[in-house]
Amino acid sequence: MGLNVDKDVKIRHRLRCKSIPAKVPNKIPNSVILGFKTNAIRKRRLCIYLKCIFGAIGIVFMVVEGELFISRTVEKGTFASNALKSVISISTAILLIFIILQHKYQRKIERYFNRPRKWRWCVEMIIEILVCIVHPFPGSMKIPKPLQTMSKESSELTRDFVYLDGYLSLFMIFRFYLFGQLISELLSSKLFSNRTLAKHLAGLTSVRLNSAFILKYLLFRYPFKFVISILLIVLITNSYAMQTCESYTFPGSEMTSFLNSLWLVMITFLTIGYGDFYPVSFCGRCVSASTGFLGIGITGFIFSVFVHQFEMTRDEKYLLKFSKEVKRKHERRIAASNVIKCFYMATKCKREKPKYHVWKVKFWKAVTSMRRSAKKCRDHHDIDLIDIQRTVQDIEKRQNEILNILCHLRDNRTTDENSNTSL
Template sequence: MMCVLGLLGIILMILDNELTFAHIDHHDTIFNWFVKLTITISTVFLIGLVLYYHYYDISLYCVNNSIEHWCVGLTGRKIVLIVLEIVICAVHPIPRHFPIDQYPRDVRNNANSTKFYQSTPIPISLTYVPVDVALGLPMFARLYLCCRFITFHSHLVRDTSSQSLGYLNKISINFVFVIKTYFEQSPIRCLVIFCTLVFLIGSWSLRACDFKSNNEHISIFDAMWFFIVTFTTVGYGDVTPATYCGRSVATIACIVGILVSALLIAVISQKLVLSRWERYVHNFVLNIELAKAHRHQAANVIIYAWKMGRFTKMNKYRSIQYIEAQQAFFRSIDAIKRIKQKQRTLADNNVGLAELLRAQRDTSATIDQSMQQMVTMRRKIDTVEKKLDNVNQTIQMIQRTLSHLLDRSIQSESV
C-alpha cells in the first residue's frame, strides 16, 4: 500500500506540472489545485502508513530480542531513519491558494497577446526554479518504497529456511542482498530496468528544469535527447542546460552514466567468461591438439636425425641437404619445447578454486585414513607387547621349573 501511494503521488505530481507547463503564465487552474490537494491527502496517508510500519518493525525487533518495552528498541539511529523517511515522504507540491478568476477575459487576452508578440522576452535567471518543480523533484525519492516492496515480496525473505540459514551464517537478508541475488541471476534484465527508470526520471527532470530562449520548457523529446547524450558522456553541445537545476540534473546523469558503463562492461565480461565445464572441454580439446603436435614434432626429430646420420655416412655432412636437415632438426626440437611450455601453462590454467578444494578434501581424507591406520597399528603393537609379556612370563616360569627340577635331580644323585 505504501508503494502504491508513493507511485500515485509521483504520477499526480508529473500530471500537475505538465498542466502548469501548458499555460504561458504558469498559473494554477482549479484542476491543478484539486490534483495538489489529492497529492497532499495521499501524502498524509503515506506518512501514517510509514509510522505504522515502523511501529510494527520496532515491536518485532523487541520480540526477537526479548525486550519488554518498545521504547528500548527505539534507538537513536532508528529515530534518525524514521525522521528522514518522513521528510522524504512529506515533500510535495502543496495547494497554496484556491485559483479565482480575478481579471476579466479581455484583460487576460490582452496580457497573453502582449506576451505572444513580445519580441525580446526577459531571459530566465540561472537560479530560477519553479516552486512546484522544486517541491516535485524530491518526490522521486519515494521510489525507495518500491525497494522495500521488492524486498518483502522476495522468496528469500518470505522463506523461513532462507531466513534461518542467513541467521546461522550471520548474513542479513535485506534489500542489498536481494538485489545482489537478482543481479546474479539476470544481470541484463536488472540493468535494463535500472537504465529505463533513470532515463525516464532524468528526461522529465531536465524538461522541468530547463527552458528555451522564449522562456518555455523544452520538449520531452529534446530532454530525452539531451539526457542520452549526457548519460553516454558524448556531449554534442546542441542542447545545453539554461539553469542551475538543469545543470545539476545533467551532472547526476553523467555520473550515473559512467557507473552504468562500468557495470555494463563488468556484466559483458562475466558473460564472455567460460563456465567451469566449458573451460574443461576447451582445455581438453587444446590438450589433444598439443599432444598431436608434440607427436608430429617428435617424429620429425627422428626423421631428420636419421637423415643427418645417413648424410654423415655418405660423407655429405657439408652438403645443402645435410644443412637443411640439421636446421629442420633444431626447429623441431624448439617446437617441442614450446609445445611443452604450452602444456604446462594449460595444466596451470586448469587448476581453479574447485580443484584446490577437491585436492584439499582428498588430502584431508588421506590424512584421516593415515591417522586411523596409525591408531590401528598402535593397538596392534600394544596387543603384541601384551603377548610378548605373556611369553616372557611363560619363559620365566619354564626356566624356574627347569632349574627346580635340575636341583632335585642333583640332590637325588648325591644321595
C-alpha cells in the same frame, strides 16, 4: 490513616523476591513463536504494499498538476490546482502512517530474531519520513528567483519569482525508492517459500535479506533487463526534472517540451553535447551535471555487465584446456618421431658426407623442438597441480564455514531455549 498502594506493592515484591522464588511460566512452543514471526512479516509486507500504492498516487497527481500548469491550462492558486495538491497531501499523510507501522513491525521482527537495533531503526524511520513528507502544498507559494545564468534568449522569458511547487516536485522523485522496496518484497516472497526460516539461515551465514541482496540477485539473474530498466528510469526522471526546472523558471521556453528535455538528457548522458539545447536555469544545470556523472558511471557498469556475460563458462574453459592438452601431446609425439627418423637417416647416410650433415642438422632441430614440447607439457602439469591445490584449499575453507555455521546454530538454539524458559 491513608494507604500507600505503591509502597505496599514494592515491599511485597521485595519480600517475595527474597523469600519465595518467582514462578517460572511454561515453555512457549517454537511453533507459537514462529507464528508470531510470520504474522509480523505478513503485516510488514502489507504496509509496504500500501506505502507503494499511496506513494504512487501522490506522484501521479503531482505530475498531472505540474503538466497542467506547464501547458497553462491551470494556474496556481485556483480551485483545480488546490484540489489536486490536497489529494497529494492526503496521500502523503496516509503514506507517513504506513511508514510508522512498517517500522513498528520491523522492530518486532528484529526483536523476535534477537537482533534489536533501536538506534538504526529510529534513524531509518526519520530519514524515510523526511524524504516522503516533502510535497507541493495547497496554495501558490512563491520564492525569490535563485541564482540563474541568464542569456539573450531567456531574458524576455524571465520573471522575478519562482513557484515553490517546482522544487518540491523535484524532491518527490526520491519516492521511487518505494517501488524498489515493493520489488524487493515481491521477489523475496517469490524466492523464499518460508521467509522466517530464510531469515534464520541468513542470520547464521551473516547475510542480510535486504534490498541490496535483491539487487545483486536481479543483476545476477537478469543482467540485461536490470541495466535497461535502470537506464530508462534515469532518463525519464531526469527529463522530468529538467522540464520542471526550466518551465517553472522560464515559462514559454523550448525546454518546456518533454521531448526536448529528453533529448538534452540523452546527449548529456552520452557525454556528446551537440549544443542545440542547453539548460539556462541554475536548477537545470545541476540536473544536467548529475546526468553527466550518472552517464559515466552507468556506461562503465553496462560495459562490465557485457564483459561478464561474454566470459567463458567453466565447461568451455575445460573444453579449451582439454583441446590444448591434446594438441601438446600430439606435437610431442611428432617431435619424438622426427628425432628417431633423423637419427636413423643420419646413421644410414653416414658414409655420404653431404647427406650425413643434412640429416645431422635436422636431427638437432628435432631434438630442440622435442625439448620445447616437453617443457610445455611440464609447465602444463605444474598448472594442473596449482589448480588442485587451490581446490583443496577451497574445500577446507568451506568445511570451516560449515563448522562455524553449526556452532552458531547450536548457540542460537541454546539462547532461544533460555529466553523461552525465562518467559
